[in-house]
Amino acid sequence: MVSNQLDTRFERLAAAAAHPLAELLDCPQDAGRLLSGETKCVDFEPGAVIFRQHGPCKGLYVVVSGDFVRKAERFDMRVTLGPARPGDLVELAAALGDGLHTYTLSAVTSGSLLLLPMEALRRSFESYPPLRMRLLEELAREVSRAYITCCLTRMTPARRHSSAAAGA
Amino acid sequence: MATLHSHHPPEDCLNCEHRHLRMFCNLTPEALADYDQIGIMMSHARGAKLFSEGDPARNVFVICFGQVKISSTSRDGKTMILKIAGPGDVMGLSAVLANVPHEVTAEAIEPCQVKTVRKQEFIEFLGRHGIASMHAAQSLSGEYLTVFHDAKRLALSGSAAGRLARLLLDWGREAANGKPEIRFTMALTHEEIANMAGTSRETVTRLLNQFRRDQWITIKGTSLTILKPDQLERLTA
Numbered sequence: 001m002v003s004n005q006l007d008t009r010f011e012r013l014a015a016a017a018a019h020p021l022a023e024l025l026d027c028p029q030d031a032g033r034l035l036s037g038e039t040k041c042v043d044f045e046p047g048a049v050i051f052r053q054h055g056p057c058k059g060l061y062v063v064v065s066g067d068f069v070r071k072a073e074r075f076d077m078r079v080t081l082g083p084a085r086p087g088d089l090v091e092l093a094a095a096l097g098d099g100l101h102t103y104t105l106s107a108v109t110s111g112s113l114l115l116l117p118m119e120a121l122r123r124s125f126e127s128y129p130p131l132r133m134r135l136l137e138e139l140a141r142e143v144s145r146a147y148i149t150c151c152l153t154r155m156t157p158a159r160r161h162s163s164a165a166a167g168a
Numbered sequence: 169m170a171t172l173h174s175h176h177p178p179e180d181c182l183n184c185e186h187r188h189l190r191m192f193c194n195l196t197p198e199a200l201a202d203y204d205q206i207g208i209m210m211s212h213a214r215g216a217k218l219f220s221e222g223d224p225a226r227n228v229f230v231i232c233f234g235q236v237k238i239s240s241t242s243r244d245g246k247t248m249i250l251k252i253a254g255p256g257d258v259m260g261l262s263a264v265l266a267n268v269p270h271e272v273t274a275e276a277i278e279p280c281q282v283k284t285v286r287k288q289e290f291i292e293f294l295g296r297h298g299i300a301s302m303h304a305a306q307s308l309s310g311e312y313l314t315v316f317h318d319a320k321r322l323a324l325s326g327s328a329a330g331r332l333a334r335l336l337l338d339w340g341r342e343a344a345n346g347k348p349e350i351r352f353t354m355a356l357t358h359e360e361i362a363n364m365a366g367t368s369r370e371t372v373t374r375l376l377n378q379f380r381r382d383q384w385i386t387i388k389g390t391s392l393t394i395l396k397p398d399q400l401e402r403l404t405a
Contacts, residue, residue, distance in 0.1 A: 008222070012222075012268060012269060012271065015268045015269075016266050016268050072313055072316065072317075079313070079316045079317055081312075081313075081316055092305070093305055093306070093308060093309030093312065094309075096301065096302060096305035097302055097303075097305035097306040097309055098302065098306055102309045102312075102313065103313075125298070129295060130295075132298070132301055133291070133294065133295055133301065136265060136294065136301055136304060136305060136308075137265045137266060137267075139265075139305055139308050139309070140261065140262045140263075140264075140265030140266040140308055141262075141265075141266040141268075142308075142312065143261075143262035143266075143308045143311050143312045143315075144262045144263060144266040144268050144271055146311075146312050146315045146316065147240075147250075147262065147271035147272060147311075147315055148271055150250070150315045150316070150318070150319045151240040151248070151250075151271070151272075
């Protein structure tokens with residue numbers, strides 16, 4: 001029964017897998033030209049902070065090379081959200097939401113990112129509205145994966161707390 | 169999140185006096201008029217299940233008032249509470265947009281009113297209004313951070329007292345929304361709080377009594393006020 005439940009959750013995790021970047025950013029020529037014309041490539045050294053939580057979002061990032069880590073603060077608690085690796089879209093929430101970063105991104109190794117500036121994104125959304133919905137769906141898949149991963153983690157015995165161990 | 173709320177349910181979205189306080193519903197007049205036309209208002213009794221983990225996601229649910237427990241089932245059949253959703257929270261959004269089954273179960277922990285919108289209707293609404301899709305993105309990012317925050321609370325806080333203190337402080341700050349008084353409605357049972365804090369019901373009861381005796385908190389009915397947040401904060405270190 002336990003393994004069935006795990007299998008089901010892994011199946012759900014697979015169903016919520018990230019879509020390929022080319023598929024996500026695929027759009028008609030006009031909107032595509034807007035995006036590619038404005039895209040910038042930026043290089044970073046290890047330890048560099050690319051953006052900070054609550055800071056203004058310059059646009060949507062795509063990891064080209066290197067390893068990056070995402071960290072967030074909520075009230076006084078710091079949480080590591082996980083790595084960002086080549087091919088990952090970074091900060092859909094900020095780019096589609098209120099334009100403020102929802103976490104801090106730092107470079108772990110040397111690497112580079114593509115930046116799709118906000119203004120170009122905005123104009124692409126106007127020229128091709130389905131692009132916004134497609135990116136919103138991708139953000140939803142990211143949240144869905146987070147839920148399932150969190151449940152899987154809490155199903156793993158090593159991470160569970162018995163009442164005795166958790167006593168004050 | 170635990171919040172204080174009005175017991176006067178709004179009859180429709182256009183006349184809702186709480187709308188400007190709620191992230192998702194605070195729309196432009198044009199989007200709001202459209203939003204008012206979609207979905208239906210539904211009242212749910214305490215204990216009613218809005219959706220269950222693994223169910224196909226057919227609707228999006230926006231809480232107008234009341235609180236809803238978001239949970240998942242563990243390997244031994246125990247319920248793991250992930251968070252408490254309150255007024256303004258959008259439920260089922262990630263599953264609907266990602267086109268996957270519900271990742272969690274949502275159950276009313278007090279009488280609540282929920283605007284229920286069919287999947288396709290909601291997606292089309294988002295497509296028509298940029299502001300609504302922007303609010304949906306904000307809602308999703310809030311959910312995303314809450315999931316990780318909750319996982320960390322359980323994984324890292326050393327003592328049960330620390331985890332319970334963290335939970336109370338989080339609920340209090342969320343409800344206070346910057347106001348000096350940290351007070352919120354605690355609709356969960358001690359058993360459920362124990363589940364969220366990764367401890368036993370007996371420990372929660374003992375610790376709440378201890379916090380009360382030390383005059384760090386007061387409890388009147390379901391209303392809990394944090395009098396000395398600094399003391400609770402120390403426990404979480």
